[in-house]
Amino acid sequence: MKPEQLRAALAGVPGEEWLTDALTRVAAESATIQRFFPAAGRRCGRAGLPGLSDWTADEAARALLLAALPAEEAATQVDSLYWHGDAAEKRAVLKALPLLPIGAAAVPLLHDAIRTNDTRLVSAALGPYARHLEPAMWRQAVLKCVFMEVPLSVVDGLTERADAELAAMLADLVAERRAAGRDIAADALDLLDKLTKEA
């Protein structure tokens, strides 16, 4: 995802003028984002974006605000907005991370999101930025998705990154569920099957 794609998808949403002005001001003075960021949902709405099925208008507007921050101040503002955000704001921060010039500085935010029991936050933590996650935490997060019945399609790069250790963890879970006479999601079984065949 690129900021230009988000910007194009937001064409014609309510609050487009507000957003244009906010982006200019955030670029000039980073602290102003603290006021604009929470207001983005009220200004731009929360509808899904045509052509970008994974993004809502408020998420895209918030991601653009973050991308407009001066590079040297991005990490600090991102941190503050996440820790002081409501659930929708936190999700927008997580989704925007791959667009930002912050390296691996926001990995602690992923850890926090993965600890929650909010499926929207756990899913958003497993996008492209999760490449910075250490393997042990990444496997735990994938397994947590299976527990929470979050479709594994939310995990970016799943098949490339899934390894023998994840396969062992999944196999244990499947055994545990079968012993209890309980079901497990088909996408988890498919993944296990694929990993077993590769091995």
Next chain:
Amino acid sequence: MRIFDPHIHMTSRTTDDYEAMAAAGIRAVVEPSLWLGQPRTNPGSFADYFDSLVGWEPYRASQFGIRHHATIALNPKEANDPRCRPVLDLLPRYLNKDGVVAVGEIGYDSMTPEEDEAFSAQLALAVEYELPVVVHTPHRDKARGTKRTLDVVAESGIDPGMVTVDHLNEITVGLVRDSGCWMGFSIYPDTKMSPPRMVEILKEHGLERMLVNSAADWGRSDPLLTRKTADAMLAAGFSADDVDLVMWRNPVEFYAQSGRLDVSEIGEVEPTFEGSSIKRGGG
């Protein structure tokens, strides 16, 4: 029947309650921030509580198809504790949030000078952030407390139409009606107000600016008393439209003044995560 409970403390309730509320027709709730029974000793404790009111609790409610919004404030009781006063400085951050539809609960508990100061400061914040206000009236010395409350509200210059004065009874309802503020009634199993008494008040004072809530919390209370009051209204001869006005359109009108109320059906917004249970992640 669709019901909006304009004052309920869901943080203290179980998923069984959410399930029973959804089955009874409750589709939206507002959770005013309040005392938790156990006194808090520092502002960080409040920040975590407020975060939960705009984070985890709306998510929990959404699992049952219920829209959850909050009101944020330093409550009157804890306004008396000097360790909690810095909470006032945290409020602007939360008053910017989408899920916050009013300032509250503010008002009086014991009518101390500290409560006076916090009450006025937070009325000023409501004016600044263009938000409605939910005002608690004291359990003790209620009639005089309500008069003093209305005086402070009038002095603040806020539009009375932006204010709900809550926990009213037969003695205090007239004062508040004449002030132009909205009238809130908390229906309790055996104190504050009962469904039959509520029906009598509606017969005498009409349905305009009337809000009925359960104020269910960690004490002995019942989150279905809004529904039981609606049933009592029907049994007393009120029409289905009267019930809809009091139990849905009135609270929607009051909180919609925030410009932030969202009472659309949950499924329309989050189809991917629609579900009927709180998912556990095994840790």
